[in-house]
Amino acid sequence: MKHVLTIAGSDSGGGAGIQADLKTFSALGVYGMSVLTAVTAQNTLGVQAVEELSPEIVDAQLTSIFSDIRVDAIKIGMVSNAQTIRVIATHLRKQTVPIILDPVMVAKGGHALLRTEAEQALISELLPLATLVTPNLPEAERLTGRSVTNLDEMRLAMHQLATQTGAVLLKGGHLSGAATDLLFDGEVEHRFTSERLDNQHTHGTGCTLSAAIAARMALGEDLTDSVRQAKSYVTEAIRHGFALGQGIGPTHHFHSLWRDTHVYDHS
Structure with a gap:
């Protein structure tokens, strides 16, 4: 069995963050491990509070895992503190x-999850270590300092980011029309397009996609196939996303497994 580590924050509502990553790993047949960077008070209506864990406990978690358990791929999500970012980078090197x-x-819902002073640390410390970075359009605008409102601007931002990291998967979910993501592996551009589903319950989509790519790569698939398979998995998870609480519900990580075992009542 392959082992995949997620380094991210906790979502008390269960739809994103560490919880989404571990569900994705389980659904795709890899063993999931976690290093928590923060705890959020969060539900379908938004984020009400965030408390960061200390860099020391993040360091201890990483040391504990890497000293004992083989790790076959790593996914990094929410890291909001510059010192914590530097601790993570030291281990990842x-x-x-x-x-x-x-x-x-x-x-x-609009709640900031990355401190302004931590942005430069993420760019200088983590981007150079990444095999793949997976920003959405607002994140790409923050990372590049340029406007990204259409496919041509996506390509420009993607190539700019590629000078600072490995491959770039720029997610076009914020555009209208078909859901088109662009991948640049350093040599070749790839375009992945899927239908735009009429389902508001999309909480955790970005976390789920990056976790699925990590799982696929741990299983031995190359980058392009991993992205293609992960996007297909997320599309179906969105298709089966369901209402939970009063706001935006989660994607359904176990859609195929629950269907096969006839467990499909979300009430």
């Missing part, structure tokens, strides 16, 4: 496995 960086900056 010793690793040779795929590293998928999802630069979580703002929650779906």
